[in-house]
Amino acid sequence: MFLRYRWVLLISFIFLVAVEAEDTRLEIKEAWIPEAPPGVSAMAGYMRLLNTGTEVLLITGASSPDFAHVHLHATIQDGDLMRMVALEKIEVAAGELVELVPNGKHLMLRNPVQQPRSGDTVQVVFKTNRGDIAVEFKVLSAR
Numbered sequence: 001m002f003l004r005y006r007w008v009l010l011i012s013f014i015f016l017v018a019v020e021a022e023d024t025r026l027e028i029k030e031a032w033i034p035e036a037p038p039g040v041s042a043m044a045g046y047m048r049l050l051n052t053g054t055e056v057l058l059i060t061g062a063s064s065p066d067f068a069h070v071h072l073h074a075t076i077q078d079g080d081l082m083r084m085v086a087l088e089k090i091e092v093a094a095g096e097l098v099e100l101v102p103n104g105k106h107l108m109l110r111n112p113v114q115q116p117r118s119g120d121t122v123q124v125v126f127k128t129n130r131g132d133i134a135v136e137f138k139v140l141s142a143r
């Protein structure tokens with residue numbers, strides 16, 4: 001898992017990957033995946049979800065043509081350890097901002113068809129109570 005990242009990096013690409021799905025009243029920003037270190041194939045996906053509508057958004061699953069498995073995860077403190085648990089759903093209340101960030105909620109992407117590298121784009125389709133929502137994630141260098 002990637003414990004460090006740079007705000008500078010995040011700020012610099014906000015405008016590159018900002019997606020506004022007006023029909024769903026949902027803003028998805030900074031959808032990114034840190035490039036995996038050599039020998040590591042599992043990757044984490046991060047993004048910011050702003051529900052600008054008046055109804056709750058429930059994400060109940062995700063899939064990607066680029067990975068065999070995509071799961072919703074959270075990182076939790078377990079005594080002195082940090083560990084990951086699977087989430088059945090991610091809920092974004094009306095008007096709420098939910099952030100998928102390092103050491104927090106995230107997407108877990110496993111078994112890539114072909115290991116994505118910095119500069120690549122990964123498509124993830126979220127299953128939600130508003131139908132499927134496709135999001136392009138940008139793979140970026142983690143350091």
Ligand SMILES: [Cu+2]
Nearest residue numbers: 073084107108
């Ligand atoms: Cu995870």
